[in-house]
Amino acid sequence: MPFFKTIRWIVWKDLISEWRTRETMSSMLFFALIVILVFSFSFSMDQDAARQLIAGIIWVAFTFTGIIGLGKSFTSELQNDCLESLQMSPAPKGAIYLGKVAANFLFMLSVEILLFPLFVLFFNLDVIEAVGTLLIIFFLATLGLSAVGTLFSALTVQIRAREVMLPVLLLPLAVPVMIAAVEATRGALSGDPFSFYSQWIQLLTIFDIIFTVVSFWLFEFILDS
Amino acid sequence: MIAIQVSNLSKAYGFYRIFEDLSFDIYPGECFALFGPNGAGKTTLLRILSTLQAPSHGQFTIFGQNGVSQKEAVREIIMLIAHGSHLYDELSATENLQFALGLRGQSPAPSQIKRALDRTGIGPFADLKIRQFSAGMKKRLDFAKTILAQPQLLLLDEPYNALDHAGVVITNQLIQETLNRAGTVFMTTHDRDKATQIATRGGILKGGHLQLLSPEQLATDAVF
Numbered sequence: 035m036p037f038f039k040t041i042r043w044i045v046w047k048d049l050i051s052e053w054r055t056r057e058t059m060s061s062m063l064f065f066a067l068i069v070i071l072v073f074s075f076s077f078s079m080d081q082d083a084a085r086q087l088i089a090g091i092i093w094v095a096f097t098f099t100g101i102i103g104l105g106k107s108f109t110s111e112l113q114n115d116c117l118e119s120l121q122m123s124p125a126p127k128g129a130i131y132l133g134k135v136a137a138n139f140l141f142m143l144s145v146e147i148l149l150f151p152l153f154v155l156f157f158n159l160d161v162i163e164a165v166g167t168l169l170i171i172f173f174l175a176t177l178g179l180s181a182v183g184t185l186f187s188a189l190t191v192q193i194r195a196r197e198v199m200l201p202v203l204l205l206p207l208a209v210p211v212m213i214a215a216v217e218a219t220r221g222a223l224s225g226d227p228f229s230f231y232s233q234w235i236q237l238l239t240i241f242d243i244i245f246t247v248v249s250f251w252l253f254e255f256i257l258d259s
Numbered sequence: 260m261i262a263i264q265v266s267n268l269s270k271a272y273g274f275y276r277i278f279e280d281l282s283f284d285i286y287p288g289e290c291f292a293l294f295g296p297n298g299a300g301k302t303t304l305l306r307i308l309s310t311l312q313a314p315s316h317g318q319f320t321i322f323g324q325n326g327v328s329q330k331e332a333v334r335e336i337i338m339l340i341a342h343g344s345h346l347y348d349e350l351s352a353t354e355n356l357q358f359a360l361g362l363r364g365q366s367p368a369p370s371q372i373k374r375a376l377d378r379t380g381i382g383p384f385a386d387l388k389i390r391q392f393s394a395g396m397k398k399r400l401d402f403a404k405t406i407l408a409q410p411q412l413l414l415l416d417e418p419y420n421a422l423d424h425a426g427v428v429i430t431n432q433l434i435q436e437t438l439n440r441a442g443t444v445f446m447t448t449h450d451r452d453k454a455t456q457i458a459t460r461g462g463i464l465k466g467g468h469l470q471l472l473s474p475e476q477l478a479t480d481a482v483f
Contacts, residue, residue: 036364039361039364040361040362043358043361043362046358047347047350047358050349050350050354051347051349051350054349054388055349113347113348114343114344114345114346114347114348114389114397115341115342115343115344115345116343116345116346116347118311118339118341118343118345119345119359119362120362121311122309122310122311122334122337122339123334123362123363124331124334124335124362124363124364125362125363125364258330
């Protein structure tokens with residue numbers, strides 16, 4: 035069974051479905067906007083405090099926004115019992131997993147790219163010189179979140195309290211990604227030399243590799259059970 | 260080669276036994292209709308044969324491939340039409356076929372897709388999203404998938420549900436075509452009148468046991 039064609043079909047199906055409903059992206063964007071507004075008003079009196087905390091605020095917004103998208107990733111497969119057709123498909127389950135990771139990654143990264151200018155605007159950030167580094171950090175952290183989040187989205191989709199269980203299971207595992215992302219983002223936004231925070235980017239890369247490989251192997255077992 | 264070989268198959272949920280020690284063989288070119296009251300375990304048996312559920316005991320093979328240890332090989336040669344249509348609401352009929360066949364490693368030409376859709380009466384609705392389809396239209400589209408996929412074993416769960424008379428005729432024609440190319444059909448149904456028009460053999464699953472029916476018994480009211 036062609037591995038890469040399966041990935042392409044899953045990404046195509048998820049993107050085209052989302053393009054037609056805009057269900058996931060709109061709920062992600064709406065939630066993230068609320069977070070930005072709340073934090074922006076909370077710190078409007080103290081810009082220095084905001085600058086100290088902005089990296090954390092960015093990743094709280096991005097992570098919880100991502101969880102909304104990840105939650106919808108497999109619930110959309112419940113309509114008309116489509117999950118069954120994925121289960122009994124002869125396509126490699128690892129390819130289905132990677133297709134789902136790619137689609138979730140694209141949704142999350144798109145929302146992040148749309149939202150980041152709002153952070154710059156509301157928190158008066160000077161990011162011109164750090165844009166390239168920030169994009170690398172966003173790319174790696176989002177990949178880590180979607181790799182582990184896609185697995186837990188599949189794991190919790192058949193559970194009645196899946197909306198609660200997904201963040202409960204996902205967040206403890208995502209903590210290393212979030213810490214590394216916050217530290218690297220803080221370093222980039224503060225204008226520190228790259229070598230000061232490059233270890234956090236290395237950590238993100240290692241987490242991405244470990245999470246993707248482990249989730250890739252576990253996915254077949256989870257989908258079949 | 261035997262199409263479906265079931266040996267001492269049992270399924271239980273906790274202490275509740277659905278069925279016990281089922282053993283039967285179905286051969287290529289046969290259409291087997293499984294009858295039985297609600298809750299007898301017909302759909303459970305079908306889900307086990309389609310590799311969606313594991314049996315509690317026993318084993319089964321599909322065209323020589325073990326249904327538990329060689330699931331992936333089995334999945335390449337079977338197709339299930341179940342209560343859920345396995346169709347995506349936001350995709351059109353054509354897109355759903357492309358996607359389903361794509362996951363089976365097949366890429367039918369647009370003309371083949373059009374022919375399959377026309378054959379099942381869905382041709383005029385090829386570009387309509389599934390969310391606008393009725394249950395009967397979804398069922399017909401499921402059968403269009405089987406025309407293109409040409410599985411060796413077609414598993415059907417209540418195939419006549421939601422179909423009008425024309426849909427029933429098309430369904431039985433497609434089952435006959437599957438049998439003509441030495442494929443096998445295993446269906447569960449309550450609709451004896453429609454099933455006996457096409458079934459070559461059958462069985463009644465009741466009280467956890469299977470009573471096999473000969474073609475002559477299939478046509479007799481007394482056993483039902």
